Amino acid sequence: MIYDVIVIGVGGMGSATVYHLARRGAKVLGLEQFDIPHDRGSSHGVNRIIRLAYAEDPRYVPLLRRAYELWREIESAVNERLLFITGGIDAGTRDSATVAGSLRSCTLHHIPHELLDAPASARRFPGYRLAEDMVAVYQPDGGFVLAERSIEAYVTAARALGADVQARERVLEWEAGGAGVRVWTGRGSYRAGALVVTAGPWTAEMLPNLAPLLTPERQVLMWSQPRRPEYFALDVFPVFNMETPEGRFYGFPVYGVPGFKIGKYHHLYQRADPNRMDRECHPEDEKALRDAVRRYFPDANGPTIALKTCLFTNTPDEHFVIDHHSEFPQVCMAAGFSGHGFKFCSVIGEIMAELALERATRWDISLFHMHRLLD
Numbered sequence: 001m002i003y004d005v006i007v008i009g010v011g012g013m014g015s016a017t018v019y020h021l022a023r024r025g026a027k028v029l030g031l032e033q034f035d036i037p038h039d040r041g042s043s044h045g046v047n048r049i050i051r052l053a054y055a056e057d058p059r060y061v062p063l064l065r066r067a068y069e070l071w072r073e074i075e076s077a078v079n080e081r082l083l084f085i086t087g088g089i090d091a092g093t094r095d096s097a098t099v100a101g102s103l104r105s106c107t108l109h110h111i112p113h114e115l116l117d118a119p120a121s122a123r124r125f126p127g128y129r130l131a132e133d134m135v136a137v138y139q140p141d142g143g144f145v146l147a148e149r150s151i152e153a154y155v156t157a158a159r160a161l162g163a164d165v166q167a168r169e170r171v172l173e174w175e176a177g178g179a180g181v182r183v184w185t186g187r188g189s190y191r192a193g194a195l196v197v198t199a200g201p202w203t204a205e206m207l208p209n210l211a212p213l214l215t216p217e218r219q220v221l222m223w224s225q226p227r228r229p230e231y232f233a234l235d236v237f238p239v240f241n242m243e244t245p246e247g248r249f250y251g252f253p254v255y256g257v258p259g260f261k262i263g264k265y266h267h268l269y270q271r272a273d274p275n276r277m278d279r280e281c282h283p284e285d286e287k288a289l290r291d292a293v294r295r296y297f298p299d300a301n302g303p304t305i306a307l308k309t310c311l312f313t314n315t316p317d318e319h320f321v322i323d324h325h326s327e328f329p330q331v332c333m334a335a336g337f338s339g340h341g342f343k344f345c346s347v348i349g350e351i352m353a354e355l356a357l358e359r360a361t362r363w364d365i366s367l368f369h370m371h372r373l374l375d
């Protein structure tokens, strides 16, 4: 059979892409090298933060609004809750990039929010103990999306629409020619009219010209048992993104794993090869996170319940790469999500389906074009 589109990599972005292609009636094949889902890429560890007050750049806000809508759409398709609204906090000093950026997005896009000083945030959300010079932007639409469950949901819904999805089948090579593509795996070869590469930290193996732009980086997540569980429950504790002198941290109420979850952007600044990365967690990994729990969330500072490694794939400016291949218009890619991509999976699936089938998208993706990093 000749497919309309082949998708390489069925993780966060690939599973949503396969679904959006199938929803448009395309004959689609998704190929995944490991199990679906698995814990060796970027999309595991129960959940991922979603937030509308986007400190990274206000140009993400229209995409975020669409992402929320499409998360609700896939929830309806599979009749399962995937998006949890807890409220979100962006904290730091008043002039930090996190607080200033979050406020800028709120102002430009008329996003409802409140600015709380440290004592007010502790009164309202007793799990929080911000330093005296910190403030919090509270935005009621913040929350989290389930990670592995979303991948399962997208694959289930895509298969119900006729998509073929094959796990444990690694793509070894692809070739573009004429109007189509051919893909070789350990099991055989397949043809299609178009190819989408959503290979996460392995993207450079499929697209070697992107290697200088994409840096996989080892990350660690920790779950600790709260001493006051009532402060860290789903209905009282907002997700957070917090800039401190010790680094930028993010975290979640207790959900899934019985512990308060925290991570640190760029963790120990360790570049990684996704095929050889150290996936064990060590005392220095725990210490980097434990110090922040002790200082900013002292009532969560009980025994560790779990530690897990994961991978970011960073671009030099930490904005995504979403584009057509420079030589082959029938090939497009979504990569370089730089530690903040998962919340967008739902809308990036839609964008990639449009790029593959129509060679264009109605969304403004100029921020993500590859040439900004090559010029």
Ligand SMILES: Cc1cc2nc3c(=O)[nH]c(=O)nc-3n(C[C@H](O)[C@H](O)[C@H](O)COP(=O)(O)OP(=O)(O)OC[C@H]3O[C@@H](n4cnc5c(N)ncnc54)[C@H](O)[C@@H]3O)c2cc1C
Pocket: 008, 009, 010, 011, 012, 013, 014, 031, 032, 033, 034, 040, 041, 042, 043, 044, 045, 047, 048, 049, 050, 169, 170, 171, 172, 198, 199, 200, 201, 202, 203, 205, 206, 219, 220, 221, 250, 263, 310, 311, 312, 334, 335, 336, 337, 338, 339, 340, 341, 342, 343, 344
């Ligand atoms: C610790 C951590 C915390 C994060 N927190 C947040 C957060 O709170 N909010 C947020 O929005 N984002 C967050 N992110 C970022 C987000 O999780 C990632 O941006 C997102 O998961 C990237 O998805 P992906 O599809 O690009 O990669 P993946 O989900 O890793 O998918 C790529 C897939 O391609 C497959 N593949 C690769 N090569 C081949 C091949 N040759 N053949 C077949 N299959 C192949 C891989 O096996 C993999 O399954 C976090 C990331 C980490 C690591």
